[in-house]
Amino acid sequence: MKYTETRTPPSPGHAEVRIIAHTPEAARAVAQVLRHCFAGAEQRSYPGPDGDTRLHLTVDTATPAGPARSWLAASRSPVGTGAHPDET
Template sequence: MNCNEIESLPSSGHAEVRIIAQTPDTARAVAEVLRHCFAGTEQRSYPDPGGGTRLHLTVDTATPAGPACSWLAASRPPVGAGTHSDEI
């Protein structure tokens, strides 16, 4: 994306994921893990200008499955919890 392009935000409950890796196989392995946790669109891959592979996909975070469901539930702070002393 160059300075003149404006990228729109994904719809509510979705996230755009960009994976940059040395090889296409490495990028696909990371995308596969994400697809085990979230529903997602078909991945799109591009050559990276610096070499390697750039892979893009959109994941649906509103309906996580498997490991992401339990991880997201456990990672959300309790209602009313403030920042920790080691957080800025």
């Protein structure tokens, strides 16, 4: 099943995250990790068509916290470098 949604994109510096899990506890655990790493998590939860849980949240990617901040800083390419030859 393909999931298509017509919504306006989040504001610059924010990301919409969709979590689909078998149980509400699993969805909440993933959301908790994201809230630990990024500021501003607006959360909405919905029952899925197959009895699963769908959790949607908005995170502020411009304000990473803790683990995300250090990971994002370490993962940025140095200025002047491009894609690896096998990535083009």
